[in-house]
Amino acid sequence: MEPSPKKARLGKLIRLCDRFTRTELDVICPVIKAENSVRVLYKLQEELLREAIENTGKEIGLTLQKIDWVSPPTMREIEGNLFIEFTGPQPKDEDDWNRFRERLESRLTNISKVKYILVDKVQDRSQIIPQPIISEFDFEMHKLKQCSEELENISEKSEERADLYIVADIMKSELEELTKNYTKFAVLSQNGKGKSYILNMLMLMTADNKEEYVENNKDVKVPKDFPDNTLLENLTETDRLKLPVVVKEFIKTVEDQKKDFKNVLQPVCNQLHYDTNIETSPNSRSSIGSYFSKRARFDIEPYILSQKEIERSYESTTKCVIHLRYGTLYQMKVDYFNDVDLRQQLFELFTKQDYSDNTNEHEDIKDKAQECLEARYDILTDKKFSETDMNKLRTYEDIPLSNEVLKFAGKTELYFGLGKNSTHDRLALQSALRKLTNPPEEDENKADEIKRRIAAVKQIVVYLPSKILHGGKEILEMPGTDNSDPIAMNFIRKALSEVNAVILITENGFKLCGKEVKDILFDSKFPQTYKNDPDSGKLMLLTYPEKNLKWQFGIGDKVKIQKLEQEGKKKRAEELKAVGKMLKKDSLSIAQEDDIFTSYLLPVLHTSILAQKGAEYEVITEYEDFLKHTGINNLIVHLDELVLSRQQSSFEEVKTQLSSFQKEINDAISTEDARKIVQMLSNKSYKIMYEEELTRRVEQLEIELRKKLKSMLSKDVESLVHDIFCTSVPIAAEKWNSAKKQVTSVGVYNPFFCGKNPRYKVCLFNILFDDVEKEKEKIFTKISCWINDLLDDYKNKAIEQYTKELNTLLINLGGEAIVSSGFVKEVIEQDLTYALSWYLGKKKRPFNMKTMEKFMDKSQKYSLKKIILEPNFNRNSLEESIINTTRDIEKCFMQVKINFILHLTKLHEERFKNLCGKLWIRNKSSRSWQQLVSHMKTISRESDRDNHKKTIDQLNRKMSASFN
Template identity: 40%
Template sequence: MATPSRRPKIQEKSTQQVWLRLCDPFIRTDGNLICPIIKAESSIRVLYTLQEKDLKSILHEVFRETGMKTQEMKLYKSPSDIDLQDNLLIRCVSPDVINEEKLNHFRERLRFHLSNNTTVRNISVDRVHSSEDLIPQPMVSEPDFQIHKLELCYKTLSKTQPDSEETDGKSFIRDSIKKVLDEFKEKRTKIAILSQNGKGKSFFLNLLFLLTIDNEKEYWNNNRKLKLPKDITGDPTIEQLGETINQLPDVVKDFLKTYENTQEKFKAVLGPICYELKYAGPPAADQSKRLFSSLPHYFKYGARIEAEPYILPEKDLQNSYESTTKCIIHLRYGTCYQIKVDYFSSEDLKQQLYELVSLSKNDTANEDVEIGLNKKIRDKAYECLLNRFAILTNCNIADIKKVLQKYKKYSDIVLCREVEQFAGRSELYFGSGKNSSEDRLALKAILKGLTSPQNSDSKKSNWKYKLTAVKEIVVYIPSKFLYGGKEILEMPGTDDSDALALDFINKALNMVDGVFVLNEFSLKIAETEVKDILVNSDFMKKWKKYPGRYPLMFLAYPEKNANFQFKKGEREKIEIMENTEMEKRSTDLKEFCKLIEMRSLPRNMESAIFTSYILPVLHTSIHAQKEAPHEVIHEHNAFLKKTGINKLISHLDAFICSSRKTDFMRVQDTLTTKETNGLLAEHARALIQLHKIREAKAIRESTVFRQYDQYLYNLKNNLELVYSRKLDGQIAHTLAKMAQESLGMWDLHEGSITTLGVFNPYFSGNHPTYKVKISRIILRNIEDLKREIFAFLEMKITELLKVFKKNVTDLFTQELNSVLEIRGYKSIDSRIFVTQSIQDVISNAQQWYVGRQMKPITEYTVEKYLKQSKKVILKKHILIPAYTQTDLNYAKQLVRENIYNAVMDLMKEMKKHLLKLHRTRWDSFCSHLNSKNNIPKLWQVLLSELKKSCNSANTQPSPQDDLSKYRY
């Protein structure tokens, strides 16, 4: 008999467990390089940090679909010295076996729900066996992170339905955040790159852009909602476009923001100056890809790279003597490739060219006065002006000296027809936003034509005229390096530059927030011209006063030297270079002390100077390796830490965030719920009950609102009176004193002026060719005047805003007290309650009148307007009258006669700027005080606080409570 089979034992279901790592993967760029940066909106780590509840909700849905449940989630920081980003680890459990098929299903559903419900599009999901099993991840820019938080706050508040007065009472929070966001996006931190020609400015920037550019998928996705000017239907005015402007290319938006007449027709204004980028064709794209293919070889084999310029034109060996950057090139972030080109006006060009009249005389007296650098600049100016004159007038160079003899004033010069057609105008070019490579190559071709005279296309069209007449170029690039508020200014080299190029450099250094000083090894052996221009610039004056506000960066870029070229396996060699960095910094700081004539640097100045070696070729070559991105970054982390590129990016990010810290803190204060005191719930209930009676509410509120509008009207009139009349009387004596000082300075320097060229109006009295500067003679020091004007404005504005606040507080207090008395509550004073309720809103509005980021009423703004006004009055009263004379002595006599009127006319120009600024700030102020239906927000907030007091025991969570996770 067969032995009966044993009955199988029933096994209990066991719970399976697995740890998963959720990471931001490295994405390869348009040039197939590993991009080291990710946008905050695309990061799973940022999603977890700011929207953990949303992420958990998605994971719960994925669990429902896959049977895997998340039991624990945490960000794990590496305890080692390896510079790794945080890894997000989750512990998942399942009643079933967790095999690879189940994990793949989990990955698929998680990616699906993230793409559909968040802005995260890419995510790496891996099984890990240890919490120390970490991988590197791309960096998130700190300014980008902070702005993303603000955007989340704004979106959350925008979802709140305005179905009650209480909700309307919170609208000021949303409006405040929107204003901060708009200003952050419009206010770019400008960084200039200063060096001689041929030091690699363009090459360095091209590598940074190649490393951080959007790939084709990102490019298409970011431009899905892009609307080109041709897509605008009908014939609207600029004003009628409304929010549609925000869908247009950045180059068009920025142009329209500065266009004053918004009643003009959009198509009439933009039609003649807008052009779509034209693709160069497949051969150009194929050649570009081939030339980038050598990038990995530099690190892998130590081989020389042969890569063509990515965006900016670079010098080649054949034409290495020729400068490639003719003017200032502004580099900004844009979702698609775009470029704006501004050309000199006919008057500017004629003023520049007329200088040949005085230079061609070659007076021996000038040889005695202009020596050293000025003589060199003058000789270079003569050479450049000859060539520009020949092109701009279609005159033969051999005949120019004869032609010049017939000119009595600059207006006699006749520009050729081709130049007159575009002089003084702007041209806007933009891509379709559909194909990154095509748009980039088209933009690069235009930029080459505007900066390189060797461009073969320039002989076939009017490019040679445009190249000679170009004034400024603004390029928009979809680079994550520029994202978050950076603007890079590439300038002409300081050596072998004519007066026009030096003027470009000086103007750039006047406007920037920070400066890269680029040299091969150290500041000590940097060129004299570079040091002189830096030390004598307006930027350096600002830096000495407030070093923490203006970053100064000395970058050594030594990769042309074989000793500073590193390949795989040379880790010890690059560590030796790292050990010399502290010594290099010490040398740079000592040299800088000598330049600014100080024995030693105070701690605040020393900490404000950033010094580093940068090895962009090495950094880029490592990111061009073909292996899995996270493996490449992890394996070669020791090299990447020493290239200086990540350190440079982090330093700029930290500076931008530091400069905006005050505004972030103000947003935090706005989002913080504050308790109000001074009224009992029964008092608040009595007030609300009366205002629920429609007839009583309409009568009482109309009376309050009329008085409120009158206070607002009085404030506006009184502020305008301060700018238009009271300021004149305040500084009249100071201006008269400055006029006498200017006459005295003229007596000292008049004899040193030996040529009419010093009066060239284009240079605004600061001609780099001549040692005598008219701007340093007339109104040479406006520091005291600036302080006096700002102190007066600050005092008067503060007084008037304080009076307005008191009047409104009194008005609302009287209204509440009156209602309380009607309801039977006598001798109840609501002042404390009113004051606390409206404090935040009215203080926020007052701060917006003074300004935050864009056009604030500060000492810096007053100084900027004084300088602009000074240029106007110098041109009007001094430079143009003198420059149009043929007799030097008579020109000097005119200057003496006009000095007093010029100085006293300064405030007339200054008032134009101040009144325009007042109108801008007033609009911002009123937008924070009045709702769209013209009801005072202060009143809405007051009623909202009354309702909260009525129901203090059963208060529902406020929008601020919902936003607590976004606080700073």
């Protein structure tokens, strides 16, 4: 018998990567979610991945030798590839490899959410290919979610593991706070410079694919899916989680939760219905790739946002701020101004007397603003504006809004798809959004109704399944800075005071952009904050020159595109100099320069390359020299880095908490004493009786803290603010006496603008409150110090109380009071400090300097409105209005004080409720006490100590995992 032939050994490696997917319009998506990434699975759950690869290899006769992660020095580690080495018989053909890939993908999908992998045979580890971008913030959130779920499962299985329950609660709380907290990016430019177009390109190329869309929305429930007579209060948490986000958020605002669910939702909900009449042009898709490959014209329908048209430009321009957020389902919320706001806005027309006092606007811009206001008046009242009307109306309340407008004024509308077909839902949402931006030409009657809605829209929030928004980002598409009425300009100013970063889009760079763009940006709060603290706000200057033929590149322009890097460096130097000039600084600091992002942006070129046919990674590799100069990938990475930098402290706090739980205390109390305490508390009747008394004593400390905080807010803060305001009133009165001669129209009193009407030089808000602005920091710092002192006092008393409790137990056992406050402090201080920090708050409505400033600003606006603006905003004597203002300045200040303290008190109640939620766990059990008892158990049992350390150590390693 002849010996069997020697089995051939596999001489090649297997390369395992994340696979690029293509979006609905057949464009390669450059981004992947962390939860879907095989690289992330390797970093966080290597053993799980190794087992899947090993078992899959065995099925075709391969034995796993090793897995290597390889990243060249020129790349970030996050971009590395996995290389798998097997031994075994050489697979016969490509079908075997396909079966291996399919089985591995299936296995990974079953054990995780990884489903897009690329498996190739390669000769060596130098054959590294590009992979989709992973947001580092998304990576950190994914780690936090995994660790939170793992700990929650462990703590639920063992009621004795209160320490692990506490860590799980910390992680869950941080996760919830981070999920609700957006980093806001405002996109600013003149009209017609490409804001909507660029955003459409970004949404298009980063969209979830069709399979993802269906998978992510398979459990979605819409109101019609619920049985009749379902009350809001009877909706389970599971039911609420399955609702579209806009519905879920809306029902939170309903005060009476005993109302019928469907009755509440029926008037506001609009399910998106696909209509074949709104299908995009068949040529729309095919033209995307031809721009780059054939230098053909790029012709594509708007992806989601309406774009400015050549004709009827006023009607087709964005009127309000559109908030773009990530959501797995296409959905939208629309809020309309109430009738009072609309009347106050339109009464601006009747207060026009002399605008020569306004030095901030060019004549043509003032004329355009007047034209826009008149157009809105015609639309909202169904009456043609005429000068003769000016003599008939005495107050804004006399403006006759049309009955059609009154039907929806002040209302909210919700739109959502079903999640079954991404194209149908997107086109239906696009159509609904278009009707809030651009009325149709074909149906004049319908056009009138839509025009009314457009003119009355206050805010639009759109949720889109596009990964550019995933990972805590909110992009605000703003009205253009020209061809806009005062209402739109007010939208812009308000948004600029609230965002974390401004993305300024220009055609030829910041230095050459329109004066009104620079004026509105640098007259807002944003640059002042940025000037004083660069880390508090980022400026992103994007030059979008693709409208110019010289800046349109094709497949034969490799040398030209490579020159852009040098052009970009020259452009950056000019941009920084121009920004410094606007900030009135000779030169910017290094920190300020670092916080200004400048880039050319070529979204058409980038999208067209991603639409090329062929294997996705091969397309990316072949045209890498083009893609790295379009600015798109840099923009995506920069947005993610900014989000991470804002939230990094939360992730670090979790790591610190984990580290503190790793510490074991060996000397403060003996194993025997710890065992005695545990045995005593294992007696159920004694434990219940003792802990009832302990709860009463600890609650008393909490009651005392609440009283002291409330007293501080009602007495100390009232006295502090009163004294400062008493000094500020005469200063405000003096400034008003100097400025009142320049007041030539009651338009400065328009309540809608809260004393900051952009059409007038005289700004009542600034005149009255400029001096308070200088004293704000003093007020807020003092309040913060008082709060921290009271919280520290509580913490020290709590530590002493728990020390006393442990010593009482030891004495009852016949022992000595040997437990020191230092021992108790080391065990519970970290978590007690964390619990107390929830009074100050994390991300959502924190009791910090920024929130107090918002409260002061809100109180100033409200008081100014009620005491001075509303009573004087009419066509009565201007002289009388001026006299009334002089008389009511002090009254206005005192009302600000009252409102400010009311806001603080209300927040105090809300935050104290959150604090109590962190001080107590499970059936009103003291969290710190359970932590101490759990620690006694750990000391008393060596095996528990080892298990405890092992569990926390594993979580620590996972939370510390990094790509860089």
